Amino acid sequence: MTASLREEVELFLIHEAELLDTLQFHDWYALLADDLHYVIPAAESVQGTNRRFDETGRDAAPRFHLMDETKATMWLRIRQLDTGMRHVEVPASSTDRLITNVTARELLDRAVEAKSKFLVVQIRHGVHESMFTGRRTDRLRRTEDGFQLVSRRVEFTQTVLSRALSIFF
Amino acid sequence: MTATAWEVDAGQGLVDTGIFTDPELYQRELDQIFRQTWLYVGHDSQIPEPGDYLTNYLAETEVIVIRGKDQRVRVLRNQCAHRGNKVCLFDRGNARAFSCTFHGWRYDDAGQLVGVPFLSEGYHGEVDFAGWGLQRAPRVESYGGFIFASWDPDIVGLDSYLGDLRWYLDRLLVQEFLGGVEVVGGRQRYTMPTNWKLLAENFQGDDYHVQITHASYLRVLAEESQGLRGKVNLNDRLQVAVGYPDGIAHGLGALKVGAEPKDATRELQIAEQLGPEAVEWIRERDRRVREFQRDDPVKLHLCSNINVFPNFSVVSGPNAIFGTGLLQWHPRGPMVTDVWQWAMVDRAAPEVVKRTALRELVGAQAAAGMLAPDDSENFERSSDNLAARRSSERPFHYAMAIDRDDDPGLRARLAAEGVDVDALPGLIGPYVWEVNQRQFYRYWAELLS
Ligand code: FES
Ligand SMILES: [Fe+2]
Numbered sequence: 001m002t003a004s005l006r007e008e009v010e011l012f013l014i015h016e017a018e019l020l021d022t023l024q025f026h027d028w029y030a031l032l033a034d035d036l037h038y039v040i041p042a043a044e045s046v047q048g049t050n051r052r053f054d055e056t057g058r059d060a061a062p063r064f065h066l067m068d069e070t071k072a073t074m075w076l077r078i079r080q081l082d083t084g085m086r087h088v089e090v091p092a093s094s095t096d097r098l099i100t101n102v103t104a105r106e107l108l109d110r111a112v113e114a115k116s117k118f119l120v121v122q123i124r125h126g127v128h129e130s131m132f133t134g135r136r137t138d139r140l141r142r143t144e145d146g147f148q149l150v151s152r153r154v155e156f157t158q159t160v161l162s163r164a165l166s167i168f169f
Numbered sequence: 170m171t172a173t174a175w176e177v178d179a180g181q182g183l184v185d186t187g188i189f190t191d192p193e194l195y196q197r198e199l200d201q202i203f204r205q206t207w208l209y210v211g212h213d214s215q216i217p218e219p220g221d222y223l224t225n226y227l228a229e230t231e232v233i234v235i236r237g238k239d240q241r242v243r244v245l246r247n248q249c250a251h252r253g254n255k256v257c258l259f260d261r262g263n264a265r266a267f268s269c270t271f272h273g274w275r276y277d278d279a280g281q282l283v284g285v286p287f288l289s290e291g292y293h294g295e296v297d298f299a300g301w302g303l304q305r306a307p308r309v310e311s312y313g314g315f316i317f318a319s320w321d322p323d324i325v326g327l328d329s330y331l332g333d334l335r336w337y338l339d340r341l342l343v344q345e346f347l348g349g350v351e352v353v354g355g356r357q358r359y360t361m362p363t364n365w366k367l368l369a370e371n372f373q374g375d376d377y378h379v380q381i382t383h384a385s386y387l388r389v390l391a392e393e394s395q396g397l398r399g400k401v402n403l404n405d406r407l408q409v410a411v412g413y414p415d416g417i418a419h420g421l422g423a424l425k426v427g428a429e430p431k432d433a434t435r436e437l438q439i440a441e442q443l444g445p446e447a448v449e450w451i452r453e454r455d456r457r458v459r460e461f462q463r464d465d466p467v468k469l470h471l472c473s474n475i476n477v478f479p480n481f482s483v484v485s486g487p488n489a490i491f492g493t494g495l496l497q498w499h500p501r502g503p504m505v506t507d508v509w510q511w512a513m514v515d516r517a518a519p520e521v522v523k524r525t526a527l528r529e530l531v532g533a534q535a536a537a538g539m540l541a542p543d544d545s546e547n548f549e550r551s552s553d554n555l556a557a558r559r560s561s562e563r564p565f566h567y568a569m570a571i572d573r574d575d576d577p578g579l580r581a582r583l584a585a586e587g588v589d590v591d592a593l594p595g596l597i598g599p600y601v602w603e604v605n606q607r608q609f610y611r612y613w614a615e616l617l618s
Contacts, residue, residue: 040537042355047262054354062523064355064492064512068531076389076532080539085385088546128362128549160507161359164545165537 009104009114009140012147017097017118020168025078028168032071033141033148040066040154040169053155066165067154088166094123095167101135110142111150122167130162132169179611182568182603189364190555194617195503201617202479203228204320207330209481209497210234210244212352213314214516215261220278223261225509226499227318228480232306233257233267234316237278242311244318245280246304256303260356267303276303313343314350333594334411334419334477340469341485342493346461347454348517352495353527357510357536363548364555365480365500366613368508371544372474372482372496373420374408374605377569382547386539406473406600410608413574413596418612420605421595423473428587430459431470436489439525446519447490454489454515466592478612484534489515490522492530504552510535567610569603576602 019028032038041053042065054063069077080086101117120132134156140147154169176185188194210225211234222235224247231247233256247257249269256267256276266283268275275284280303285296306318310327312335317327324330331338344350361368371378380387380403407426411419425431433455440447462468475483480498485491492512499507512530514523534540579599583590590597598604 042357044260044354044356045258047259047264062353062514062520062527064353064357064510064527064535065531066357066535067537068528070528073528073532076393077539079389079393080385083385083388085388086539086543087382087385088542124546124549125553127553159358161536163361164359164508164542166542166546 005104005106005112006102009112009147010099010102010116012140013099013102013114013116013138016149017099021095021097023092025081029074029078031147031149032074033150034071035150036069036071036074037151038067038069038074038149039152040068040156040165042066043156043159045159052159056153066156066161086166088164091125093167094126096121097169107139112140112142112147114138114140118169120167120169122163124163128163132161133157134169136169176564177610177614178564179567179607179614182566182571182607183564184567184610185564186555186558186562187560189367189552190503190558192503195500197617198500199228202613203500205324205616206321206479207308207310207317207319207324207327207477208479209315209477209495210309210318211316212350212495212511212513213242213311213316214349214351216242218263220263220265221261222257222264224257224259225497227306227320228500231255232318233303234318235264235278239279241279242309242316243279244306244309244316245276246306248304249274250282250301250303274301280305313338313345315342330417331419331477332412332417334421334475336594337409337411337421337469337472337475340462341472341475342483342513344515346457347515350493350513351516352511352513353523355512357508359508359536360501361506361508361545361548362504363506363545363552364504365498365506366609367548367551368496368498368506368544369476369478369480369482370606370609372422372484373418373476373478373609374410374422374602376403376406376408376422376474377601377603378544378547379403379423382543383540385543386533389539403600406471407579408598408600408602408605409593409595410574410598410604411595412478412612413604413608414611416612417478418605418608419476419478420609421472421475422605423471423600425470425472426467426583426588426590426593427470428468428589430455430462430468433489439488439490440522443490443521443525447522447525450517450519450522451489454518466589476609478609484530486526486529486533490526490529491533492526494530494534504556508536567603567606569601574598574604 039056041056043052098119104114117135122130137153139151141150208227216236219238233245236242247255249256251274254269254271256269266277273286277283282298282302307322308319406423409421436451440451482496484494495511497509514526580590
């Protein structure tokens with residue numbers, strides 16, 4: 001891993017987090033690749049293994065995840081926010097996405113694998129505070145306009161989430 | 170205020186808001202509601218082999234749901250008989266026995282005590298092995314693979330408890346004519362600062378909220394309907410009150426029925442985008458549905474929401490390529506509920522259909538879906554107000570069309586369309602109807618009195 005690659009990736013992740021924190025959802029959507037696969041598996045503790053999450057790749061057995069999105073379903077979610085009637089985001093939650101522990105490595109085909117950890121604080125109506133921590137494994141693709149997000153797998157540290165999810169990670 | 174003074178006047182449609190906040194009443198619910206009813210604990214497909222288990226809760230009590238060597242499913246309290254330690258630490262697995270990590274008492278897959286360290290040195294061989302097993306729910310029964318347990322040894326059988334609901338469950342949930350169903354891996358869990366009853370009654374019969382609470386979802390479907398999700402028409406839907414007027418109250422909402430079986434054109438269009446396997450399955454599925462419904466006097470097309478009293482709910486999608494959600498409202502105090510959700514698909518469906526069906530559910534009525542978080546938001550706002558409740562507060566309003574539980578106009582309209590609506594078990598009502606919620610509180614109050 002070269003320092004410059006890591007820095008490049010980190011800036012992308014920070015930029016992306018900033019777009020979400022400042023509610024610029026269409027600009028965020030523009031960073032998603034057409035073949036996006038965005039998945040948040042649900043945690044489960046299984047006897048005889050230390051893995052908290054099952055495989056989520058395209059070959060894994062069908063499972064029920066917290067999120068399991070393509071670019072098309074992300075578009076529906078963005079459009080839902082656009083209606084102004086997505087009550088759980090009216091008024092929009094206050095959020096801060098802290099992105100850290102970033103590593104990156106080059107893959108074939110101009111792709112990069114990026115790993116990061118996050119701490120996301122979400123506050124609704126000034127009083128209902130939730131915190132989400134976890135790790136992400138992303139696949140990014142280099143394009144003429146910079147990186148695109150091709151896949152993301154989010155693993156929460158929390159097993160019982162402190163609220164229903166209305167924000168992106 | 171004495172616990173019996175809570176006003177639940179289902180006949181007037183008025184409900185004292187204290188039932189959503191009072192800690193003493195909550196304790197009574199744990200004894201009188203959650204120990205005198207059948208509670209859902211899991212599905213056969215999740216524990217197919219001997220030794221397979223999952224952990225779940227009967228209200229606040231953690232239990233192990235395990236299939237024994239004898240194939241029988243037992244529901245064991247996850248509490249060592251010696252001094253109360255947990256004996257199982259996992260959400261699921263396969264085990265022949267459970268050993269306590271405190272002093273090492275050991276229990277077999279039926280919960281029998283089979284091992285005690287220092288038996289001769291410490292106890293001089295005198296331990297009542299038969300009397301000190303894991304506590305077992307005295308009643309465990311299943312309906313079409315859906316396993317329920319009860320702490321009440323004298324409760325009516327599960328079949329009687331479900332009553333008329335079974336007619337609907339056979340067609341919507343059990344679906345043996347399709348080769349059965351499968352609850353897939355993955356359970357969603359999140360907390361809501363809300364009393365469990367507000368969630369259960371929502372699925373029991375609050376279809377009134379859908380067009381407002383979920384306006385954003387409905388609009389997006391209408392505007393972006395070139396995708397797999399289509400425009401939703403809610404006007405021709407119905408509700409059914411099972412157990413009306415004085416039985417065990419279960420509720421179904423957003424049903425669609427017809428003189429003819431459901432048309433599969435839309436499913437086929439979706440399937441075509443998924444490939445020939447999916448098309449073949451939908452054709453076969455449609456054939457089986459038609460065959461099964463041949464002798465039904467009225468054909469059931471859809472049903473979106475069900476609540477099995479008290480706290481097990483079901484959400485189904487608008488078509489066969491949409492997963493079904495199984496929801497448990499686990500009470501965690503008067504104003505806290507843990508929501509657990511599982512997902513179910515047609516067992517015989519090809520993998521591409523299962524995958525798509527699950528993704529559709531994830532995007533709709535699920536923890537991060539385009540529906541459920543908006544419900545959570547409303548309940549959170551109501552609960553903020555409930556937290557500031559004073560005893561003089563006016564009751565909640567469930568009094569819509571209070572003197573008109575029966576709707577002869579609706580039945581006449583359906584009859585004119587050739588639908589033999591009287592053949593449907595339970596009391597049939599229109600889509601916007603509060604009878605199911607009134608019935609929920611009517612039965613709830615009966616159990617508490
Ligand atoms: S508490 Fe389990 S052996 Fe003592
Ligand atoms: Fe809802």
